[in-house]
Amino acid sequence: MSATSGAVGVARESGIVSPDYATFRPKKGENSDFLSFLIGSRDFIETKVRPLLRGIGVGSDGGVRTPRVNSSDLLGIKAWIPSFDQQSRIASYLEKEIGEMEALIEEFETLKRDLENRRSIVIDSVLENTDRIPLGYFINEIRTGMNPRQNFTLSPAGAEGYYITVRELKGKRIEIDDSTVRIGADAVAMIQERTRLIPGDLLFCGTGSIGKTAIVSETPTNWGMKEGIYALTPTPGKLDTHYLFYALSSSRTKKEIALDSLGSTVASISTEKLLRVTIPYHSYEKQQELTAELDREFGRMEALAEESTKLIESLKARKTALITEVVTGRKEV
Numbered sequence: 024m025s026a027t028s029g030a031v032g033v034a035r036e037s038g039i040v041s042p043d044y045a046t047f048r049p050k051k052g053e054n055s056d057f058l059s060f061l062i063g064s065r066d067f068i069e070t071k072v073r074p075l076l077r078g079i080g081v082g083s084d085g086g087v088r089t090p091r092v093n094s095s096d097l098l099g100i101k102a103w104i105p106s107f108d109q110q111s112r113i114a115s116y117l118e119k120e121i122g123e124m125e126a127l128i129e130e131f132e133t134l135k136r137d138l139e140n141r142r143s144i145v146i147d148s149v150l151e152n153t154d155r156i157p158l159g160y161f162i163n164e165i166r167t168g169m170n171p172r173q174n175f176t177l178s179p180a181g182a183e184g185y186y187i188t189v190r191e192l193k194g195k196r197i198e199i200d201d202s203t204v205r206i207g208a209d210a211v212a213m214i215q216e217r218t219r220l221i222p223g224d225l226l227f228c229g230t231g232s233i234g235k236t237a238i239v240s241e242t243p244t245n246w247g248m249k250e251g252i253y254a255l256t257p258t259p260g261k262l263d264t265h266y267l268f269y270a271l272s273s274s275r276t277k278k279e280i281a282l283d284s285l286g287s288t289v290a291s292i293s294t295e296k297l298l299r300v301t302i303p304y305h306s307y308e309k310q311q312e313l314t315a316e317l318d319r320e321f322g323r324m325e326a327l328a329e330e331s332t333k334l335i336e337s338l339k340a341r342k343t344a345l346i347t348e349v350v351t352g353r354k355e356v
């Protein structure tokens with residue numbers, strides 16, 4: 024079922040495997056590690072394995088897991104197989120090169136995790152050491168979105184509106200793409216009548232991935248949000264929306280939210296309990312000053328994380344290309 028994902032490996036010890044795996048024992052004089060690199064290479068998968076796929080979902084892009092390749096078909100594939108000595112050199116070379124690349128990838132992945140883990144630490148160092156006041160004191164209004172139920176249907180034919188879920192909440196931004204669920208104009212109007220969103224509202228996910236947020240930058244015209252997302256309208260001159268975005272990510276505030284969240288399968292926090300959660304409070308002018316400071320700091324951190332992501336993607340692409348170049352004989356070692 025994972026024939027096109029490069030899921031190939033060499034057994035280093037005795038054991039058993041799922042029937043969804045094909046087990047091959049190379050002939051004497053063939054190097055198992057070389058064959059593993061060969062069969063798992065992107066060129067081999069795309070040009071030799073994919074045309075042999077059988078089963079439901081073949082040719083679709085829906086992530087269907089049932090396509091498979093028969094063992095007999097796999098054994099019939101023709102490929103460049105060098106001498107045993109050259110196979111061994113190739114395997115040793117790739118293990119060394121790939122090992123170094125994967126070590127670098129792990130370093131950059133660790134850096135990204137460390138940057139994310141520093142988020143609350145940085146926010147705490149800037150916002151705390153002040154009084155904490157219940158959020159409800161500074162919220163003019165809180166509303167929820169709407170679920171389909173008997174109200175409307177998702178993904179109707181010809182729909183041009185968008186249904187915002189936690190997936191589209193990206194910190195300070197709402198990101199809509201081709202995977203965003205569509206809804207009709209009537210559904211958009213129905214949800215907007217209930218939510219009455221205005222620029223400066225903060226969207227907060229109150230169910231499932233609790234705490235995910237986005238800031239409404241302009242009055243929505245073609246989208247509405249699900250019921251589990253809450254819209255908070257801060258009191259003008261009392262609470263800055265961008266400050267609230269950071270305050271909700273402080274360690275103590277997140278702990279309070281977690282303690283007030285209920286649910287055995289899908290956790291949720293009610294709007295009433297959310298408004299009782301406390302946040303570190305500063306004067307409105309100080310909020311704007313601290314927000315600007317955090318924006319600068321997180322801007323630097325996000326730039327570093329973005330650069331790390333680019334380097335990781337580059338290393339992964341180089342790893343894939345190197346394996347193909349070597350196991351096909353295009354690059355001599």
